[in-house]
Amino acid sequence: MQAVTEIEPLPDDLIAWVASQRAAGHSSDALRAALLQAGWEADMAQQALAAAGVSRPAPLPLTTAASASAAPGPDLRGTPLxxxxxxxxxxxxxxxxxxxxxxxxxxxxxxxxxxxxxxxxxxxxxxxxxxxxxxxxxxxxxxxxxxxxxxxxxxxxxxxxxxxxxxxxxxxxxxxxxxxxxxxxxxxxxxxxxxxxxxxxxxxxxxxxxxxxxxxxxxxxxxxxxxxxxxxxxxxxxxxxxxxxxxxxxxxxxxxxxxxxxxxxxxxxxxxxxxxxxxxxxxxxx
Missing domain, CATH: 2.60.120.620 (q2cbj1_9rhob like domain)
Structure with missing residues (x-):
């Protein structure tokens, strides 16, 4: 695979490779990392994953009373020391x-x-x-x-x-x-x-x-x-x-x-x- 720096049609062999690796049990994150390491830009890597049918389901809903926007983290308002x-x-x-x-x-x-x-x-x-x-x-x-x-x-x-x-x-x-x-x-x-x-x-x-x-x-x-x-x-x-x-x-x-x-x-x-x-x-x- 060659490095890509701009949006262009996805090679068929790239899509086939991603599909074969996914079928072999590799995670979408592992495949994305491999594509990035090989020189593909992040948007092209994502397009290749999508074209090969590797999609990410919507996140699960929260199972507590916390709102969907809630997330753990410290209160940094006021830039406290x-x-x-x-x-x-x-x-x-x-x-x-x-x-x-x-x-x-x-x-x-x-x-x-x-x-x-x-x-x-x-x-x-x-x-x-x-x-x-x-x-x-x-x-x-x-x-x-x-x-x-x-x-x-x-x-x-x-x-x-x-x-x-x-x-x-x-x-x-x-x-x-x-x-x-x-x-x-x-x-x-x-x-x-x-x-x-x-x-x-x-x-x-x-x-x-x-x-x-x-x-x-x-x-x-x-x-x-x-x-x-x-x-x-x-x-x-x-x-x-x-x-x-x-x-x-x-x-x-x-x-x-x-x-x-x-x-x-x-x-x-x-x-x-x-x-x-x-x-x-x-x-x-x-």
Missing amino acids: RIDAGDRRVAVLQTVALPRAVLFGDFLDDTECSALIELARPRLARSRTVSLGTDAEMVHDDRTSDGMFFMRGENPLVTRIEARIARLLNWPVENGEGLQILRYRPGAEYKAHYDYFDPADPGSGTILRRGGQRIATLVMYLHEPEGGGGTYFPEAGLDVLPRRGHALFFSYPDATPASKSLHGGAPVVAGEKWIAVKWLRQGRFD
């Missing part, structure tokens, strides 16, 4: 328009970071991803961390942090998945990906019936590696360093690549990186 998160005031260090992202300081203290690590350590296992074609989880080479999940409200520490998240991001506790703890050793990484689920993927219906779509992520940094391990957004040229106690929020309420929320965890060069991740859903997650 700190925000009341209930049991503490959290610093606002940086904001980004696209992707919609906010970097917070002083979200977790040293005691909380250490406690989460020690509670999670004996329960770690190789991290998994949701497999194409089903709602099952599988080990994938793109994700080489170790991890575990706390149930929502599993212990007083998790309950306190979840309440802080809900207050800071103005989103109900029950609309959040369980807190995930991840450890990245030297060489471990998570290649660029989207956190939302592609509704066009087989098996996504079962996932989306349980709380609706993911629409935002909060990454909390628990332990700093000696080198590497940043959270990067390749389309935005944004790289967030994993500073202990900081938290990175980003959202994608429309669940499309236009959110510029494609992101990854860069390989750890030395030491270990520990993070906690909270995914927020449209509705109640049970």
Whole structure:
């Protein structure tokens, strides 16, 4: 495939290739990424997907009383330097328009970071991803961390942090998945990906019936590696360093690549990186 810089008729072989790859089980997001990497402009990539019958269903309706326009996020009116998160005031260090992202300081203290690590350590296992074609989880080479999940409200520490998240991001506790703890050793990484689920993927219906779509992520940094391990957004040229106690929020309420929320965890060069991740859903997650 050759690079295209202006609107022109789509080659038949391009449409056939997209259709064959979709039939093989690849997601629309994966195909779009492949087309962009090959040099096709975003609008031509979208036309090729549409011509091959790869469409994205309308987003699921919200399953709570929140209005359809509601989305999680901090109240940044007045450009505050700190925000009341209930049991503490959290610093606002940086904001980004696209992707919609906010970097917070002083979200977790040293005691909380250490406690989460020690509670999670004996329960770690190789991290998994949701497999194409089903709602099952599988080990994938793109994700080489170790991890575990706390149930929502599993212990007083998790309950306190979840309440802080809900207050800071103005989103109900029950609309959040369980807190995930991840450890990245030297060489471990998570290649660029989207956190939302592609509704066009087989098996996504079962996932989306349980709380609706993911629409935002909060990454909390628990332990700093000696080198590497940043959270990067390749389309935005944004790289967030994993500073202990900081938290990175980003959202994608429309669940499309236009959110510029494609992101990854860069390989750890030395030491270990520990993070906690909270995914927020449209509705109640049970």
